[in-house]
Amino acid sequence: MKRKKRAQWLAFALFRLLGVLVVALLIWILGFIVYQGIGVISWEFLTTGPTEGMTGGGIYPAIVGTLCLVVGSLVISFPLGVMAGIYTQEYAKKGKLVQFIRLMTNNLAGIPSIVMGLFGMTLFVNTLGFGDSILAGSLTLSLLVLPIIIRTTEEALASVPYAFRVGSYALGATKLQTIARVVLPQALPNIMTGLVLSVGRVSGETAPILFTVAAYFLPQLPTSILDPVMALPYHLYVLVTSGTDLEATRPMAYGTALVLIVLVLIVNLLAHGVRNRLGRKVKMN
């Protein structure tokens, strides 16, 4: 008896320690970036383009570029992924085809993002002739997050109790009506989780945009989706590796990292807000 108790105490203590360690690590990373980057953050840094061979000025075009890519890729991948998820979870007969689609979805998720970038360059930039553009970059990033959205959609749909569907069918509702009016509203808060994950992924990826959209130095803002843009992660990479004066640009690199993290945080909080409101509506409505 005593030994069992002691083992339990030891196990819990270990778990607690590891849990605290993870949080501490996260706080350390964030704290480090805030500490290093906060010095360069100013209104000017956020609202002007880079100057003096990127040793001065701000990162405004990169912020705008990253926002364009986040919006662009989600506009493409969210409807596509949700519809694919609805198909595999609700419509397709459970069998070889669905298994194959699932396998391929997982494989898609496993493709290294630099390979995805290469593919995007070949297909979207060259073959389809979009050039280095927001469109090509968004499409490439879409491929990257599509599996996340499909999977979370499937899981969200699967967690809706079967009894709701049966109850709906028994009232003469068609399958489409049942999905649209009962199942989807119920699953939407969880589907939003996929969106949140995707935002983080899209705004942080560097490799897929390297050959498809990102500009090394482009102080003016895009005027159409066929224009290239600067983007925060790539700009960060440039500042760290290939500036004209690396020592001088180091604080700007941390500043860029800080802005990127805060941006992801804000978009995540927004998505969470939407998610919670939807959740409340589902309960209330």
Added chain:
Amino acid sequence: MIKAESIDFYYGEYHALKNISMQMEPNTVTALIGPSGCGKSTFLRLFNRMNDLIEGTRLEGKCWVDGVDIYDKSVDVDELRKRVGMVFQKPTPFPKSIFENVAYGLRVNGIKDKKFIAQRVEESLRGAALWDEVKDKLKKSAYELSGGQQQRLCIARSLAISPSVLLMDEPASALDPISTSKIEELIYSLKEHYTIVIVTHNMQQASRVSDKTGFFMLGELIEYNDTKKIFLNPAMEETQNYITGRFG
């Protein structure tokens, strides 16, 4: 009126219903009783084609609802389910407001007239003896109701689309005694307008609410007669054994 003729039903290889013929009259309550796994719920689900949702099933024989052969190719299943309402064992209100739960069947059937919907919702809630309890909180979530109220809400939901038949699959088995007696009173009053078929494990319930009773065992209809006759003077020995609790 609903009728089954020479029904054989299979789940894969399993022969769940064996040559069952049975006719249920309008404005009566017919109870289906029998031990678990005897096929009574399967039989009930034939009449709104809920068994269609289960893969690998097969049906032989014919079913009629109001003179229509419901397994005929020309039959629209969604249309059939509008005429044959169903209440399930566990109350399954949708995660919507009380009002929207009852309005759901009307909305999916393309009715948009707000006045009509509001009127139908009230009639249905009155019909299910729930109106007085919920009239001041129609916009509240259905989950704020008690289990018994939720079940009556599900009955109201079925009534809203004006079915002619109501199928009830152990509608009170998940409820406390007071809620159960309310549901039983409700069933008794509803038969004035509907053909009601109820599956129940509760023998007292069958004898209290039903006019006719069918006893099922191992996929066969052993005996079907007036409820009084079944409970006081059954013709078959198996029926006698079951209702006196000697097995099952």
